[in-house]
Amino acid sequence: MEWETVIGLEVHAQLATNSKIFSGAATAFGAEPNTQACAIDLGLPGVLPVLNRDTVAMAIKLGLSVNAEIAERSVFARKNYFYPDLPKGYQISQYELPIVKSGYLDVILDDGSIKRIGITRAHLEEDAGKSLHEDFSNMTGVDFNRAGTPLLEIVSEPDMRSAKEAIAYLKTLHALVRYLGICDGNMQEGSFRCDANVSVRPKGQAKFGTRAEIKNVNSFRFVEKAIEYEVKRQIALIESGGTVLQETRLYDADKDETRSMRSKEEANDYRYFPDPDLLPLMVTAEWVEKIRSELPELPAQKRERFQREYELSAYDAAVLVSSKELAMYFEEVLKHTQAPAKLVTNWVMGDLAAALNKANLDIATSPVSAEQLAGLLNRMHDNTISGKIAKEVFEALWHGAKDADSVINERGLQQVTDTSAIEKIIDDVIHANPAQLADYRSGKDRLFGYFVGQVMKLSQGKANPEQVNNLLKEKLK
């Protein structure tokens, strides 16, 4: 039997505000436990929450960027449950009437095709505190610093059909919130967390299978692995006569498996009701329009512009806009070079990306600045150096050299373009290889490459390859 995977994602993006969603306490990461939770966050008697206006503006920004409807009126509800890290006994969250509904995000898949993923809703809510199990023996510590931190929960439609699609969606959304400046996207610190809902169904069946929800996986790679594991588990379970339970599961990265955590609670278990401490949230059309007019260029727009302006493929453009910093770097290189955009793209996505990857650095901390790379590409573009020598110059820049020109001058790496000098080298090579010459002339065309190689070698990589090709053809005749 052929199976189809169905995935819907719930993403919690921590909003990049200085203070909490209903209080003035700070949200900075990494503070001493329990130094950033005030009476409101702790739900002490007599306090009242006051909504942080910035969080609303941020939710509107996201909503507009995913082509969604912004609700004129939305309502905060209490989601009631008991847990030690939830001092009030309820979480304030938007439930029936969220601020953002029915949008979509277009995602570029690896093959360059575009897939539209529906966004059901996005709602504002507060985070809970954190239980610390590891720092104490036989005890659990509770840190309330995170209580009341603003979150935007972005819920997708069950539109994804593979782990790869889910990751593509997640990365697109991750880039978007960072472009908008509403979330720092730091997954290790939990600023961008994802629950993956996964089910399988026989191919061709309209009805969805029962889903399991995998909680809080904290890297793209683990989300992908968790989904892949879960799909295999569900298929094996059904094929051996079992049924998938609707439950919450945890991904264990060390063992690369998911484990049952608890059976899935139903909405009515939470006894949701409108929070009587908070007025309905009213958003005026003027405010929405003002925010719309202030939106930055979004990744999708940037991608289209890159394709148009620089004649890049959809895939290249998508990679370059995948982070704001990478897109900025790329355009900064272009500003300082006459080299064609395709050459810049190849270097940014090729040699530079590989070097950064290997050193575990990101573009913002690249040892080779955009201007330095542009300087290097200029010398390639005006034929001062060949592509091969460019790699050597790049190495030098990576290890601290000032600029391409000084490396080229100090090491005498200028390409040899003087015809007579190249001819001299060619003559030497031909004289040194009489047997190969005879073979070549008797029809072994493949040996042409051998001669090119020898000439380049003798010139220490500095002969202009195009000239070498042309002159060799003549001389070998």
Ligand code: ADP
């Ligand atoms: P809850 O809030 O209880 O987690 P929702 O109905 O809001 O449940 O759905 C949460 C997520 O689960 C959504 O992203 C949705 O797309 C996804 N989802 C719903 N049904 C399925 C299914 N059968 N398979 C995979 N994902 C699903």
Ligand code: MG
């Ligand atoms: Mg859920």
